[in-house]
Amino acid sequence: MTTTAPAPRPRRVLPTLASYRREWLVPDTVGGLSAGAVVVPQAMAYATIANLPVEIGLYTCIVPMLVYALLGGSRAMSVSTTSTIATLTATTLVSAGVAAAADDPHDAVGALMMLTLLVGAILLLARLLTLGSLVENISGATLLGMKIGVGATVAVGQLPKLLGETYDFSGHGFLRSLAAVGQAFGSVNWPTIALSAGSIATLLLLARFAPKVPGALIVVGAGILLVAFAGLEEAGVDLIAPVPSGLPLPGLPELSTLPALVPGALAIAVMAFLESAAVARGIRRTTEPQIDSNQELMATGAANVAGAFFSTMPAAGGFSQSAVNQSAGAKTQVSTLVTVALAVLVALFLGPVLSLLPQATLAAMVFVAVIGLIDIPELVRWARISPTDFWIAVVVALIGLSAGLLAAVGVGVVVTLVLVLRELNIPKLEVDERRGDAIAVHLLRALYTANALENEQAIIRLATDEQATAVVLDLERQDVVTMTVLDMLADLDRELAGRDVVLHLAALPDSAASVAGKDSWYAGLRDAGRAHDTVEEGLTAAAA
Incomplete structure (x- = not known):
């Protein structure tokens, strides 16, 4: 008589390290360093979308990434912040009156911690209720409309900085950002424009002809060198605020902001999970285990809850750094641990160097990253194949551009529920x-x-x-x-x-x-x- 051994239970901690092979250490290390070269400067740039200190983006590359590496099921996904999440964060803080009331970007950190904690708590609650597959029912048309709205809003919001204006209008919506562009034309700084154009051209050319070269790292390094040795600051090019050296210190969220942040936290939680699930599935190799939606909810939720106490932005899986991680050979989440170690070294020793970074360089990085979200060819394809999906995407995008991104997420979720119910209600x-x-x-x-x-x-x-x-x-x-x-x-x-x-x-x-x-x-x-x-x-x- 033969018996079949029961299938081994999946590991709750470091699941991607099951049956780890020694020969994977080198590709994991290379993948982690390559991803770090993209994600560290990119996360710092995304912090500026929400008008937050750049070190907040750097901290988001440490605690959330570490927690996801311990709990996540995707072998190569890199979890920090994304352009969509950063934009929704900015919108939420502005809508709650936090950013508008803050004279200094550091004044909004307590509210940011509360927002990140709420996002993590919502994701963990969704995991407790096993809502992973339900959340993934958000339609592709809704997501495309959201991405177009985010891309246009953030891209326009960066234009004043690309022209030499220091204030970031991304969190105030598309229309106010557009008005700010007109105002910025009256006080343009030509060295800033030259730096912006050069940075954007470099990023686009490298992405087109040398995709494995970390373009973000190149333009950051070039911007710092130009400030240090070419006197850009004296020419009127604005620099980022001084970056303190050291690791993030634990703190407590600002409870008084909780009620005003709940609507935005719900929208961010939905988008964080959808982006993470999409990236995890998109980069999964056929030889790797299937992605468990509920495990991803738990891992992403825990990453946000832990990060909230260390002044991080809401975190989600990012496609660009995850793709770099995988293409460089990453086999497991050991690569993410390497990225975290790199971010720690940057935080400890490179603060004074990063303080020489021009605002326009970060704005150029954000601009190039988000302009790709405005996927007009995909919209045209949908118009030809499925007019219903096309109009849903257009309506969601227009709501995002006019009424705001939080309203767009809400409308998108409602539209999705209506479509699902309509499909389920058709008698068969x-x-x-x-x-x-x-x-x-x-x-x-x-x-x-x-x-x-x-x-x-x-x-x-x-x-x-x-x-x-x-x-x-x-x-x-x-x-x-x-x-x-x-x-x-x-x-x-x-x-x-x-x-x-x-x-x-x-x-x-x-x-x-x-x-x-x-x-x-x-x-x-x-x-x-x-x-x-x-x-x-x-x-x-x-x-x-």
Whole structure:
């Protein structure tokens, strides 16, 4: 006698290190250093989208990345902040009145910590309720519209800095940012424009012709060298605020801001999970384990909760650094640990050097990163293939540009729910068999509260069209019976009886039948011999 050994339980900590091989250490190290060359300067740039100190972006490359490396299921995903999350963070802080009331970017850090904590708590609650697959039902059209709105809003918000204006308008929306561009034209700084144009050209050319070269690191290094040796600061090129050396110190969130931050935290949590899940699935090799949505919820939620106490921005999986990580050969999350170590070294020793970084350099990095979100060719393709999806994306994008990104996320979620419910509510029936004037109707999807009435009307039409005198309803998919479903079946029985058609029920699972048996109508149906174990029995009784 042979027995099959039970499948090993997945590891809760460092799951990607199961069966780790020594030969993976070198590619993991190279991948981690390559990803760090992209993610560290990029995260610092994204912090400026939310008008936060650049070191906040640097800290986001330490604690959240470390926690995800310990718990995440994706072998190569790199978790820090993204342009979408940074923009929603800026919008949330402005909407809550935090950024507007802060005279110094550091004054908003307490509210930022509360926001990041809320995002993590929402993600962990979603994991507790096993909502991973549900959250992923957000439609692609909604996401495309959101990305277009984010890309246009952030790109326009960076233009004043590219022209020499220091204030960031990203969190104030597309229209106010557009107005700020007009104001900035009156005080342009030509050395700043030259630096911006050179940085953007370098990033685009490297991405096109040398994608493995870390363009972000190149332009950061070039900007610092030009300030140090070419006197750009004396020429009127603005630098970032001084970057303190050292690791992030633990602190407590500012509780007084909690109520005002909840709507934005919900939107950020949804986008953080969707981006992380999309990146994890997009870079997964076929030889690697499938991505577990609920595990990703837990890992991303825990990363945000831990990061909240160390002054980090909300974190999610980023495609650019994850793709660099994987293309450089990363095999497991050891590569992320290497990236974290690199970020720690930068935080400890390179603060004075980073303080020489021009504002325009970071703005150029952000501009190039977000302009790719405005995917017009994809929008055109959708217009040709699916006009419905095209118009959903356009509407969400327009709402994001006019009413704000938080409103766009809310509308997108509502639209998605409407589309899902509309799809689920479409009756799917088929006549399996006919015996005399009796027909067997098979339900291809179970009845529930929202689709009960639609199915009742469809069954009545089907019985009328088929000129049947008896209908045997196959309920094999009906594992759960609610009062709404029972009331609908009772009403169906009465409606069919009024048309001289007898209703029989068949193949109702035992779990549902035990609940239905407590109802007087179903008990009477059963006693009358119109509830059957199989469709065959039902047809035999109906045709007799």
